[in-house]
Amino acid sequence: GANDVGKQAGGWTLNWQGTGTTRKDFPNADTIYEGIAQQAKAAGGEAILSIDGTYTQKPDVAVVVFGENPYAEFQGDLQTLAYKPGDEADLELLKRLKAERIPVVAVFLSGRPLWMNREINASDAFVAAWLPGSEGAGIADVLLRKPDGSVQHDFKGKLSFSWPRTAVQYANNVGQAGYDPLFAFGFGLTYADKGDLAALPEESGVTGDEGASGVFFARGDAGSGMALRLETADGQGVTVTKVPDALDGDLLKVTGVDHQAQEDGRRLAWSGKGEAVAALQSHTALDLQRESNGDVMLLTTLRVDAAPTAEAWLSVGCGTGCTARVALAPTLAKLPVGQWTRVGVPLKCLAKA
Structure with missing residues (x-):
């Protein structure tokens, strides 16, 4: 996420879900990496962008910018407050850098508070950056000191939402019965505060019946x-x-x-x-009629090893006699053989069928 304005901006920006944008779509913006790189260079240092966290020379610090991919309603709906359930690539990166004795500053991009105990435990410092949009350089302003070592710009932000203690702590608003968040509404640190935490519990509270929605x-x-x-x-x-x-x-x-x-x-x-x-x-039956009113797609990542030699269909149905289907063979025949490709079929196509 360090060099991705679209990810910094999220949904409801240049398009509904905020997906499919490129750097040139934001001509006057700054990514977080660009802001850090400019200031590091001005101070006589260097910032190196490494998407996978590899390096040839051990860095003084790793600023790991990660978080939610852009979303709006429907496609962004979650069944729990767990961050990317089943995909622990970001967590593993934090752990690896920490194991290599590199100080880790985690900068988390999101449109909502999520259960992040494991990621916080794996970081030396953790910043909830929300969605800074085009102003990624502003994140650099609060992360980096002046050349003389003094604080350049202090953190002023306070939590406008309570931060969950578990991934199933939904009733988490001030005044609700049993209010007991991990970080309360209005919490926030400055550089003068002592922010050290004991290790946080890493049990999410999610049971096997609460998978990722969609x-x-x-x-x-x-x-x-x-x-x-x-x-x-x-x-x-x-x-x-x-x-x-x-x-x-x-x-x-x-x-x-x-x-x-x-x-x-x-x-x-x-x-x-x-x-x-x-x-x-x-x-149990899934009702996707409301989602089919917009541009929500059924997405899959697939690889064609050999194109089908007969009809192939994608179908959706409930029981017998009520199946909608669209022809898939023409699409599969056009895909590059042996290459993983992301394919989307709009739900409205299935609804029409």
């Missing part, structure tokens, strides 16, 4: 309340609980495949000898 499949597993099934045309099949697995005669076979981690994806191979279905089934 996530149906991630890291090789069906989402919370979902199941992956392989089925024949008459609905007979298997619920996939391990890989490899297959329908009789290997009509449709699922195996593990590496995407960003070991076997965090699933490879579906169809023999072409009959109709087969790979289905993500919800244990």
